[in-house]
Amino acid sequence: MEKRVVAINGDGIGREIVSAARRVVDKAVAKDNIVIHWAEHKAGGEAIDTYGEPLPQSTIDACKVADAVLLGAVGGPKWDAVNPAIRPEKAILGLRKALGLFCNLRPVRIFKALQDYSPLKPELVQDVDFVIVRELTGGIYFGERLEATGEGADEVAWDKETYHRYEIERIMEVAINTAKQRKGKVTSVDKANVLASSRLWRKVAQEKATANPTVAFDYLYVDNTAMQLVVNPGQFDVIVTTNLFGDILSDEGAVVSGSLGLLPSASIGTGTALYEPIHGSAPDIAGQGIANPLGTILSAAMMCRHSLEAPNAAAAIEKAVEDVLAAGYRTGDIYKAGMKKVNTEGMTEAILQYIK
Structure with a gap:
């Protein structure tokens, strides 16, 4: 071949x-x-x-x-x-x-030989082996934006977070298929208590969970996820999240390693x-x-x-x-x-x- x-x-x-x-x-x-x-x-x-x-x-x-x-x-x-x-x-x-x-x-x-290189306590990193599945082409990085305009206290800039259903569905499918080849657990990360785009994200994630009963699903807010990566990183198998959140959490995961x-x-x-x-x-x-x-x-x-x-x-x-x-x-x-x-x-x- x-x-x-x-x-x-x-x-x-x-x-x-x-x-x-x-x-x-x-x-x-x-x-x-x-x-x-x-x-x-x-x-x-x-x-x-x-x-x-x-x-x-x-x-x-x-x-x-x-x-x-x-x-x-x-x-x-x-x-x-x-x-x-x-x-x-x-x-x-x-x-x-x-x-x-x-x-x-x-x-x-x-790796076992490098456990003492992690900034976390040895007992916290013995079972760390997870995958972050990050959406790459949607969200705030690719949304509409306005560079700073105005003057003084009225100077303003903004970025728009947008997700379409198809973008969420396809990234969920990747996460599910990845989990099926590993330990069978997906943690979907969002900020559904604040963001409308995250509420659609969670809605689609829950639909995919229902359609894939052999995969265990969990749903965490991004701030809680950031904390859990420090206090109990061994709990995770597959983390699936948005472009912005994935950018941040994957770097945190790198530090944990x-x-x-x-x-x-x-x-x-x-x-x-x-x-x-x-x-x-x-x-x-x-x-x-x-x-x-x-x-x-x-x-x-x-x-x-x-x-x-x-x-x-x-x-x-x-x-x-x-x-x-x-x-x-x-x-x-x-x-x-x-x-x-x-x-x-x-x-x-x-x-x-x-x-x-």
Whole structure:
């Protein structure tokens, strides 16, 4: 079986971590008799330097016909002064729109070897393993808005939160299907006691719960959810929520895990899915060979599972990461005294050796 994957290195450490992930994926999928044809395309600051825009049409066209897209990270201070209309981050929004990516999947799992890295007490993080399902293309981020106008006390600005039924239904379906493959529990997060859009959100969620009796549903306000992620994060399986709330809660989940460098994500929808780590481009360490590749490697494992029809490869990669961490290998960002400190290449080689 042959698969086509677009690799977008992006900026900063992007090329280093994407290269590492590609090596790991190639070895893992070979055991499933899958061959990947990689095609490199530009987006972000690198594309601005080359084409004068963050997302050239050639990149969009390549992504549309690929089986998956693996992205490093985009942005950096080098492009802070460019026209806001062509900032590197526009590439991400452009890809979401062009590929119909309405859902972000962000798993939050604390590996046993890293439990003491979490800022929470050890007893609170022993069973943390949940997924945040965030709606990506609706809500206040894409609603109507008015930039600040007027003067003095009368100066005003506003943003409009809008959700259509179809947007809520399709994100609920993703959450339900995800839960069916896990522990079978969905927590729908809203602010239905205040917001009209959240009342529609809860109404649709309750309808979906009725239609799927094998999945347990819970409904929490967003402020309570934020608290519960700190006091009892192990209770969650699948959290489904709006664009704004998901943006905030997923970052809180990342902090709970104790290391941004290990968290993967997937953006899925009606077109080619996009996989990327949640951390930034880290331009301050770019080119030094010390970046942590695990977030990208785990994102590539998600790619194997969801887009490349290679669940065995996905499981092998995830198990290799777990075993390598248990063996004490650490890049500088997660290093502690007594561990085996390695650079990007050293961590990648360790993962390759541990793939069963």
